[in-house]
Amino acid sequence: MSAPSSIVIIGSGLAGWTTVREFRKLDKTTPIVMFTTDNGDFYAKPSLSNALSDQRSPAQLVTTPAAKMAETQNVTLHAHTPVRSIDTAAKTVTTDAGVTPYSRLVLATGAQQIKLPLQGNAVAEVLSVNSLADFAVFHERLLGAAADAPKKHVLIMGAGLIGCEFANDLAATGHTVRVVDLSPRPLAALLPADASEQLQAALSGLGVQWHFGTSVQSIDREGAALQVTLANGDKVQADLVLSAVGLRADTALAHAAGITCERGVLADELLQTNVVDVYSVGDGTAYASAQGRTLPYVMPIMQAARTLAGVLAGQPKPLVFPLMPVGIKTPIYPLVVALPAPGTPGAWVLAEEGVWQFKDGEVQRGFVLSGAQTKRRAEQSQLTQA
Template sequence: MSHPLIVIGAGLAGWTTVREFRKFDPDTPVTLITADSGDFYAKPTLSNAMAQQRGPAQLVTTPAARMAETLKVKLLAHTPVLAIDPAQRLVRTAQGDLNYRDLVLATGALAIRLPLAGDAADQVLAVNSLDDFAAFHTRLLAGRAPEAPKARVLIMGAGLIGCEFANDLAGTGHPVQLVDPAVAPIAALLPAQASAELQAALTGLGVQWHFGTTVTAIDQAAADEAVPGALRVTLANGQRLEADLVLSAIGLRANTALAQAAGLHCERGVVVDASLRTSQPHIYALGDNAQYAGQDWDDPAKAPVAGGRTLPYVMPIMNAAKALAATLAGTRTALVFPLMPVAIKTPALPIVVAPPAPGTAGGWHSVSAGIWQFRDAQEQVRGFVLSGAQTAQRMAQSKLVQL
């Protein structure tokens, strides 16, 4: 019997690749190996679950067993892949070795951890999976009667994910403080005026900001000065804050450990060409662990197609999975990304951002209230930001952008 297509990872990238592949090929054996349960959920719902009063169980949209049955997949859940041997075309797990026809790496990203001092530094949580969310949700509600004051949350990082959590938590009655070395929220993606409007909207929900500094230490607060179990957070500027829970949202880095150990070319992610091929034959990658089109393996002199970037968002995964499925089914298909605006889930001020490609020279221009365009030296529109009611202009603005 021929070896199966093996997919490592049961996130959006892994499952979507299988779903798309089945549209082309209903019969080739597929094995999906994952370190987690394999239950299917939409990861973006982790940062707006509280407002919807959804706990971890309600976020699962399709249980793993049903996914496996519907897609005719052999699922190995709770099975971390320990190593890949590209020469033998096999993957190693604690349950044994498995040979592959082709291998897809969809191992996602890992939360970046800041080295912190203090006797409670290990209590910092990050939410990048359903299991992480379950731990966060438990800590948020632990031992609190419904009428008791809500847990105070300090969020490290006022980027996209930090602001989404801030909105969700503050909007559901949690006192929220945000700490970030930048000078404004989502400063890396937004023009200053849009950041300021978002900051004002979240301040309206009671969010408190600590910009231009970072967290350096987290300790258990002394019993006589705080609510039992409270944490004392020390900032680089010397300020001391108190919180019941510290959430880190300082960013993710591609999970390249397996690929690196197997000798695959990795930079900020596992480098793939336009057909999502890694530097080793029969091994492909997509999703948060991939660095897209950093190379053309057949013609290394050719310029990188998409600027060699990681794109840790849903739309790139949906596009990449479709192209990869076609390639795996026998028709080599080059991935061409369309414009992929990202909706920031901050209901206090909804924002849609279509950032310019990294390295694009130019600047932000205010077009009218709630609309900003990023224009290059030739006055070409290369990206946009929309806020509030102007988010409805997403299609119209998208048509103006030169990719």
């Protein structure tokens, strides 16, 4: 299936394809074989949570089709071909199509949506969106084939980044939105309390209804509607339930192969795992360069993929993450967030309207910008010592 000197990459998400693109800038000829459970199309995953407002269909979100990516990047792509196991002693991967040798192996297997243990006869109908294929199912269930389909009642589980972005997108396009979360406010883990309250107020202004301090207990189909029972006893109806309760690094394949995994596949500053010639990058990775944290965002992936490409091309340089602010796509109340590392001493201080700084004495360790202040990302980044 491939020459023994091939680099084998598992995963065709941003991490897999960016590693390929960066590597091809340094090395045009080493054979690359990519296996993916997806169809291999290249798309920007962040666009999934504002595609409705942008009036883009799943097909329109593909930026480069798989065949074009494979051709331009000189990659042998095996789409819809999950890797079942890795033999690190023999240096092979096994799929349903056979056994493929590798010289170097890159794990870019991403993360999986966390599935909460729920009761009821309609649990299988809960949707989540962590890929273009997931979004296609969501889009179809939301809008069907008719352009003038009636607007739906959507219940979102989770008021984190993805839950809030979908709440904004759905409410802005005329759907009725309820959000359920155990925490007392949206984005409670990321934002200072007053920023979170302002986000809540802005989304409420779009019609979003909140159920805080509780969780979904059971989901049952009753005729055309889903009956959702919350832990506090409330019962609400919905046409669709979208789970956005968080992602967990997908480590099953690596773990079964004896590769060390903690919160993700453990990768050192050159993206190497504990097993020789096996590397990891993307949402499935716990980075030594980030004190063993996973960093499930675009900017860290771009940075890590560039480092990994250099390592694979024989130009190793240790991965150092710069400050990487994340833009939150809630257009009704846009936010940019640069969090301090967990455990950093200090507290949030409101510096001026729409600017919060995380201060450790006089030293700024993070910031949150909202509304028109989001354009001050570069200035605030310069003031921040990570």
